[in-house]
Amino acid sequence: MRPRMTTRSPLAPDSFPALPDIAGVTLRVARARYKDWDRCDLTYVELAPGTTVAGVFTRNICCSSEVELGRAQIKQGVGRALIVNAGNSNAFTGYRGREAVEQIMEQVAGHLGCDASEVFVSSTGVIGVPLPKDKARAGVEAALTAEPCSWEAAAETICTTDTFAKGSTARAIVGGTTVQVAGIVKGSGMIAPDMATMLGYIFTDATVTPALLQELLSEATSGSFNSITVDSDTSTSDTVLLFATGKAGNPPLVTRDDPGADALYAAIREVALDLAHQVVRDGEGASKFIEVQVAGATSDNSARRVALSIANSPLVKTAIAGEDANWGRVVMAVGKAGEPADRDRLAIRFGDHWVAKDGLPVDGYDEAPVAAHLKGQDIRVGADLGLGDGRATVWTCDLTHGYISINADYRS
């Protein structure tokens, strides 16, 4: 594994944001030394009794035991603790990997006096090596008794090949009470070297039932974490968990129609979107952040598939890396998506500059403003299919020599 955070992404924010304390959330980190390194690599988040939890997980069939167990645990809707191991994804390790996760769950449950099913575990890093039980046991032991730490320390500890720690916060007024939302995420590609993956954790002190919490998370995820792509490769460990400690004292939120549910949703969505964008900004080798907007599709789902076809096209991504207004490649990506489209109604733009309309280059096309837009770091690509009202936005980064260097010039 490469030393982490060596060369900070050119798209990284200036610094880690100031995240508020969330009542009922205590962060601790420790050294399990899953790899031959001297850094904290085990994160322990203690959650107050009564904390509700929602989760979304990778759809990759070859998922890790952590994902399998988490998917089952989430049905109970309550959580007392989260453990995140960095440096070993524990994926494709069979029963031995599963035993290691169960050991961690029992160890933490024994300490907190809760049920093992209330302890959530994630792991990220090398694949095919069962998580070493002895290192996990000693690491958890150290973490359980460690001094509480900052959000930034926790955000750094869950990272593997990320080049910067990622956090975000927002707040909402629920029934006259201000509630806080804070989240951290790791990821630098759907998959980074050694199969590091995207893991995200969002916390709020709001009081929310598990069912509504799941509804809010699923909805927020679809327009954020599920709308980003670095390299089209879906990891085996992707996980996003949302915990609500209920310490803010707001009137409990039970349904989407309750006053304040919309405000909380907006705050959760803001944090999820910010964190998702930060993952793209740390995309392997990224030099440009790209927003792809598709309109005029026959449905939102159709628009989304067309947008992903554009965002995942190696030729579109390399053209943008080269600051080349090669809109023909966008046309190609629209056409290969397998969705309803009509070549002779299609319009393409870079930034706000239309380059093609009705299946033809625009009359008197002036490349100068388009070229100027492409020289920036934040690129917008638009396609209007001219068929209906379906629309979608996805985010990606460009494909550069940096991606090849990270993934090919590296030996496991």
Add this chain to the structure above:
Amino acid sequence: MRPRMTTRSPLAPDSFPALPDIAGVTLRVARARYKDWDRCDLTYVELAPGTTVAGVFTRNICCSSEVELGRAQIKQGVGRALIVNAGNSNAFTGYRGREAVEQIMEQVAGHLGCDASEVFVSSTGVIGVPLPKDKARAGVEAALTAEPCSWEAAAETICTTDTFAKGSTARAIVGGTTVQVAGIVKGSGMIAPDMATMLGYIFTDATVTPALLQELLSEATSGSFNSITVDSDTSTSDTVLLFATGKAGNPPLVTRDDPGADALYAAIREVALDLAHQVVRDGEGASKFIEVQVAGATSDNSARRVALSIANSPLVKTAIAGEDANWGRVVMAVGKAGEPADRDRLAIRFGDHWVAKDGLPVDGYDEAPVAAHLKGQDIRVGADLGLGDGRATVWTCDLTHGYISINADYRS
């Protein structure tokens, strides 16, 4: 457009193969100067009266007028001529592009005294610029009266960003008569810079009805041209045409059960597969030729989708470029394919060396022979899903700095 054939692919064959004359096929080339270059860029193939034709075309919805017209013409099943323009794909050019194609068809038809619908046209190169009618007219005029040329000259003339000219041949015994099959192809990616694309032309002197010819071509294409991928980007102009001049004197082949039909199919398939492999060997930036074999799937189609998921994964392709036995990335690609799979039955191999079985790394895994295999130029990746009898093979190349250099360090 880059100067062509500057740096020959390291995977290229030593030389262009010796292709036999095919009775009823006459090749000519000329300079239309579609770009600012001094090379032949217009190919004219004259076909004897009575020649039957079959074709397969891109499924990209944003296809060129050439593809639209060709798809309609092929239904008649007869062809007297083929024109291939290099340097301008004429795609996304609306009615002006279509007019240029129709002009070429009429000009050649006037010369041969045939119907315009018997003249097939393909174009490859820059997108969004209508094929200039004046250059096309002069180029066709020169070609119609040029001296016949060699297969190699024709194979070079249809190229754009290819680094070597590609041809292949095979023969078959049909009803006691030896029939010849010869083909040429261009392509260096599903899409090369400026949207150059894959165009393939196969010729035989066999006598075959159009319906059977189409059946043979479709079947041969599915296991050859439709089973290769360089970068997952499907072009707007992909076309493969198969012409049968009927000059060999064999008893006419009408159905798949006729004696000799299997032999002719085998010869066509051999040429198609060889040409398809040559396209991959000229894949942009390729340093390794990769065969992906999937077995044990619930169906052949399912196996094919899993194989393409592996072959199109940027992380698998970069790992192989880096000679890294990162089988976890193959597991990830199997799992993300969306096809039936069971993590705990999955087995993965490189070459003939199994690295994982039953959802676990193999006991006593020895990386040395795997590493040795990965140092070669011809790499084989295998996945056995352990579920059924479905199997498929696809071919691709690795993803290297060369791909980025060609596609990102280049300005249109």
